[in-house]
Amino acid sequence: MKLNTTINGMPKNLxxxxxxxxxxxxxxxxxxxxxxxxxxxxxxxxxxxLDGKSVLSCVLLAIKAEGHEITxxxxxxxxxxxxxNFFVEQGADQCGYCTSGTVMNILYMEQLxxxxxxxxxxxxxxxxxxxxxxxASQLRAIQAYFNLRxxxxxxxxxxxxxxxxxxxxPESP
Amino acid sequence: MKIVNQSLPKMDGISLVTGxxxxxxxxxxxxxxxxxxxxxxxxxxxxxxIDKGRAEKMPGVVCVLTHQxxxxxxxxxxxxxxxxxxxxxxxxxxxxxxxxxDDVAIVAAIDEKTAEKALKMIKVTYEMQPMVLxxxxxxxxxxxxxxxxxxxxxNFGHDPAHNIAGRVDFELGSVDEVMPExxxxxxxxxxxxxxxxxxxxxxRTYSYLDVYGRLVIVSSTQIPFHVRRILGNALDLxxxxxxxxxxxxxxxxxxKQTVHSEFYPALVTMITGKPAKIVYTRRxxxxxxxxxxxxxxxxxxxxxxxxxxxxxxMKGIWDTGAYGEHAATxxxxxxxxxxxxxxxxxxxxxxxxxxxxxxxxGGALRGYGVTQGIFALESAMNELAETLDMDxxxxxxxxxxxxxxxxxxxxxxxxxxxxxxxxxxxxxLEECVSRGKALINWDQKRITPQRxxxxxxxxxxxxxxxxxxxxxxxxxxxxxxxxDDGFFNLAxxxxxxxxxxxTILTQxxxxxxxxxxxxIVLYTADTDVTPFDSGAYASSTTYTTGNAIIDAADxxxxxxxxxxxxxxxxxxxxxxxxxxxLICYHPEDSITLxxxxxxxxxxxxxxxxxxxxxxxxxxxxxxxxxxxxxxxVDLETGKVTPIDFVGVVDCGxxxxxRLASVQAEGGIVQGIGxxxxxxxTYTRTGKLxxxxxxxxxxxxxxxxxxxxxxxxxxxxxxxxFGAKSIGEVVLNTVAPAIADAIHHACGVRIRQLPATPEKxxxxxxEKTLDKK
Numbered sequence: 011m012k013l014n015t016t017i018n019g020m021p022k023n024l025x026x027x028x029x030x031x032x033x034x035x036x037x038x039x040x041x042x043x044x045x046x047x048x049x050x051x052x053x054x055x056x057x058x059x060l061d062g063k064s065v066l067s068c069v070l071l072a073i074k075a076e077g078h079e080i081t082x083x084x085x086x087x088x089x090x091x092x093x094x095n096f097f098v099e100q101g102a103d104q105c106g107y108c109t110s111g112t113v114m115n116i117l118y119m120e121q122l123x124x125x126x127x128x129x130x131x132x133x134x135x136x137x138x139x140x141x142x143x144x145x146a147s148q149l150r151a152i153q154a155y156f157n158l159r160x161x162x163x164x165x166x167x168x169x170x171x172x173x174x175x176x177x178x179x180p181e182s183p
Numbered sequence: 184m185k186i187v188n189q190s191l192p193k194m195d196g197i198s199l200v201t202g203x204x205x206x207x208x209x210x211x212x213x214x215x216x217x218x219x220x221x222x223x224x225x226x227x228x229x230x231x232x233i234d235k236g237r238a239e240k241m242p243g244v245v246c247v248l249t250h251q252x253x254x255x256x257x258x259x260x261x262x263x264x265x266x267x268x269x270x271x272x273x274x275x276x277x278x279x280x281x282x283x284x285d286d287v288a289i290v291a292a293i294d295e296k297t298a299e300k301a302l303k304m305i306k307v308t309y310e311m312q313p314m315v316l317x318x319x320x321x322x323x324x325x326x327x328x329x330x331x332x333x334x335x336x337x338n339f340g341h342d343p344a345h346n347i348a349g350r351v352d353f354e355l356g357s358v359d360e361v362m363p364e365x366x367x368x369x370x371x372x373x374x375x376x377x378x379x380x381x382x383x384x385x386x387r388t389y390s391y392l393d394v395y396g397r398l399v400i401v402s403s404t405q406i407p408f409h410v411r412r413i414l415g416n417a418l419d420l421x422x423x424x425x426x427x428x429x430x431x432x433x434x435x436x437x438x439k440q441t442v443h444s445e446f447y448p449a450l451v452t453m454i455t456g457k458p459a460k461i462v463y464t465r466r467x468x469x470x471x472x473x474x475x476x477x478x479x480x481x482x483x484x485x486x487x488x489x490x491x492x493x494x495x496x497m498k499g500i501w502d503t504g505a506y507g508e509h510a511a512t513x514x515x516x517x518x519x520x521x522x523x524x525x526x527x528x529x530x531x532x533x534x535x536x537x538x539x540x541x542x543x544x545g546g547a548l549r550g551y552g553v554t555q556g557i558f559a560l561e562s563a564m565n566e567l568a569e570t571l572d573m574d575x576x577x578x579x580x581x582x583x584x585x586x587x588x589x590x591x592x593x594x595x596x597x598x599x600x601x602x603x604x605x606x607x608x609x610x611x612l613e614e615c616v617s618r619g620k621a622l623i624n625w626d627q628k629r630i631t632p633q634r635x636x637x638x639x640x641x642x643x644x645x646x647x648x649x650x651x652x653x654x655x656x657x658x659x660x661x662x663x664x665x666x667d668d669g670f671f672n673l674a675x676x677x678x679x680x681x682x683x684x685x686t687i688l689t690q691x692x693x694x695x696x697x698x699x700x701x702x703i704v705l706y707t708a709d710t711d712v713t714p715f716d717s718g719a720y721a722s723s724t725t726y727t728t729g730n731a732i733i734d735a736a737d738x739x740x741x742x743x744x745x746x747x748x749x750x751x752x753x754x755x756x757x758x759x760x761x762x763x764x765l766i767c768y769h770p771e772d773s774i775t776l777x778x779x780x781x782x783x784x785x786x787x788x789x790x791x792x793x794x795x796x797x798x799x800x801x802x803x804x805x806x807x808x809x810x811x812x813x814x815x816v817d818l819e820t821g822k823v824t825p826i827d828f829v830g831v832v833d834c835g836x837x838x839x840x841r842l843a844s845v846q847a848e849g850g851i852v853q854g855i856g857x858x859x860x861x862x863x864t865y866t867r868t869g870k871l872x873x874x875x876x877x878x879x880x881x882x883x884x885x886x887x888x889x890x891x892x893x894x895x896x897x898x899x900x901x902x903x904f905g906a907k908s909i910g911e912v913v914l915n916t917v918a919p920a921i922a923d924a925i926h927h928a929c930g931v932r933i934r935q936l937p938a939t940p941e942k943x944x945x946x947x948x949e950k951t952l953d954k955k
Contacts, residue, residue: 027296034295042209043202045433047383048465052876055383083202090201098196101845105681106199107383107433113200132885139876141381141434142681144852145884147845 018085032067043083054138057111064118096151104142190841205431211389215458216291219298223280226541226869228309238304243297261508262409266336281505284470318502321538339511349511356530361494365485373559374935377474377863384433386444389460390452406718435680437547469874473546480559501537504544510537517556519596526590561645561919599655609899611833615809619831623811643923647915648805651908652723659728660714660797661735667784669777676716683842695736697762722908729903734796810916821944825888836905847892854917
């Protein structure tokens with residue numbers, strides 16, 4: 011069957027099977043920044059955005075993306091690089107396998123929480139597991155990222171949120 | 184030191200975090216056949232018939248292989264130096280299955296769904312065999328390995344007729360003489376569970392034949408060279424026909440120190456000539472690979488009333504599951520790297536047996552036996568402190584090893600150590616303890632537990648050591664090549680499994696050669712082009728591979744000086760190598776390294792400078808750590824919440840302090856998982872219950888409290904620029920420190936991990952009933 015969807019701003023018409031999960035379809039079509047950790051929707055590694063909201067692509071049937079807009083880490087290169095710099099600065103990258111999903115969820119968090127506290131960060135990113143870092147360095151990196159965003163916002167550089175292209179900004183919940 | 188001891192960013196970090204395709208499955212050819220493994224639903228059975236006809240006839244299925252199609256030859260999957268210390272007790276696709284998840288058959292098909300469907304078409308008839316599910320009685324049960332052709336290459340008391348995979352026994356002095364003289368004797372039994380490595384990237388491999396018909400294996404592995412040897416052994420191929428390449432690795436923690444996913448695509452590629460790949464599912468990892476060896480230890484401590492410990496007796500049983508992978512070596516580490524902490528005893532004894540059961544096999548997991556041994560011994564130490572009414576810190580201070588001290592045990596348990604005393608000249612354990620005590624505010628918090636309503640806070644502590652590589656066992660080598668324009672290629676067989684080893688090793692090379700980081704181009708690891716390295720295990724990469732780089736750098740500098748002497752038409756003593764510059768004193772002259780490299784490559788001497796250095800550890804260089812935990816116990820529910828964990832580590836010179844600290848933070852959180860959350864239990868029919876992340880709970884970011892790490896300014900003269908290891912030592916103190924903090928908070932001792940709310944609640948209830 012056919013899947014009509016938009017991936018990273020590009021309209022796509024993909025051949026899928028009804029029982030394909032989104033993660034497999036994305037990877038088969040070259041979006042290899044989407045990784046898979048658990049197959050059961052528990053680890054957050056496969057996080058992508060569907061219409062700007064985080065979803066776990068390993069438990070979402072691909073057909074559910076029909077008519078919707080998917081964003082993978084490949085679709086947010088500048089934002090990912092900004093966050094990556096803070097991760098690397100803090101040594102929070104480690105094996106890196108979980109980080110593309112975590113970055114996507116940080117970007118989603120940014121849409122919902124203006125200036126998250128430590129507790130809010132921990133709560134929001136609970137579903138993104140990491141076995142290497144022990145999370146402390148990630149917390150430092152995420153806080154540093156939000157400091158930068160706060161600064162940018164106060165200087166009027168960014169209107170709001172992680173999607174710098176206003177047209178693709180997700181709607182507020 | 185300009186480049187080492189600097190917190191430089193990981194060189195590959197930006198690529199990893201921005202989602203670049205760098206891991207095994209990202210690189211696999213699109214046309215690769217997808218391989219799937221049919222796994223046993225039974226803990227112990229004989230396959231009486233296997234019918235693959237229907238599966239083979241399915242459109243899209245390329246081959247189906249069972250034990251009838253492969254060579255029958257015993258081998259071990261455990262990645263260790265040769266001759267392997269683990270018994271050769273595994274057959275590829277055997278006709279006997281020994282645990283739920285053991286391999287039965289494989290299918291290769293054009294896609295995953297076809298392969299999965301074909302698995303269901305294979306008809307297997309099993310004849311059940313007696314299950315061995317209790318390690319305490321395993322040696323009285325019918326053997327799990329009755330085959331006559333299995334063997335052990337190393338002498339660890341392998342006795343498959345009695346389900347014994349290995350034994351380790353050693354004794355310093357005479358425990359039987361000293362123990363009865365001790366006025367205070369404490370005996371308890373401790374148990375730890377089969378913790379999972381739970382790396383985020385599951386095992387995965389792809390394979391193809393190169394233009395010369397050689398088998399190329401690209402795999403997420405910690406041990407490329409051992410993979411080559413083990414595959415060669417299992418598939419009966421000469422090693423010259425196999426090439427193993429490792430790309431970026433999504434975490435290891437020991438899981439990829441045992442060969443698993445490599446066999447199946449290799450078989451398919453050999454038989455079909457086509458590229459093949461396998462990606463393990465998470466459930467497959469839980470059921471079909473390895474976990475930490477579950478253990479039971481009886482510990483007896485004998486002491487004087489003033490707290491001087493005189494005798495330690497450790498007696499353990501180790502559950503190695505269906506295969507003896509890493510069994511005797513982890514078991515041995517539980518004694519060797521644990522008892523040596525207390526060097527003032529008159530006698531200490533270790534006796535342990537690793538038994539076969541029909542559980543998921545034990546394997547390597549960060550800490551490698553020391554974690555289990557430390558939980559048992561350090562918990563017993565804390566109970567002894569209680570019996571003596573003594574501060575646990577004071578008990579450690581009175582008995583633990585200190586700088587410049589030794590024990591004969593080091594000579595007894597270190598291969599090739601000889602008789603000369605092995606002094607721990609770089610040991611900062613004393614400072615670890617005193618600094619940790621200050622950071623957690625021990626003196627104040629230990630007086631009385633803080634109670635707020637139903638919630639009580641307590642503190643506890645423990646100490647640990649580990650190794651830095653394996654003396655006289657594991658070797659690493661490094662090749663350096665000088666290129667035109669004056670930069671170096673550094674080829675290493677080591678594997679960065681996410682720790683930042685590639686960055687750290689580049690720092691060591693740049694420092695040793697006196698050049699900036701961008702003058703070093705690193706390549707790891709490919710058995711065809713990089714020199715030998717045992718692999719990323721036993722906390723060895725910084726120490727062992729780092730020292731090999733220093734050896735290579737010394738050889739490179741001396742090769743450059745020799746060539747420069749010829750270039751300046753003088754003798755070597757007049758040449759000074761200064762990194763970017765070569766100075767000649769007589770006649771007075773100089774040249775930049777870049778110009779010199781251009782000249783010797785293109786115009787004057789036409790030679791390639793290329794050297795290889797290698798290193799084998801000779802002496803134990805243990806890192807040390809003191810861990811202090813603060814927890815909150817909910818008296819109503821038994822739930823334990825970690826509040827604060829302070830880890831103070833002596834890892835010698837941290838080559839990259841930030842990456843070393845993150846190693847420690849990550850290790851501590853794995854320890855919190857072991858202590859509180861990660862259960863591994865079996866059904867009565869031998870099936871692991873927690874076999875996905877749905878049931879197996881690894882700590883999330885809201886489950887760990889505050890984690891604080893401090894690295895001491897240590898220096899070990901045998902390490903590269905003074906470095907010792909850090910990878911494993913950081914996990915070990917957590918569980919015993921948390922168990923003691925729980926006791927301090929609410930008075931119950933948890934002697935069997937993990938300390939789940941249920942266990943704590945039941946213990947609290949029992950305590951209240953006892954009082955009544």
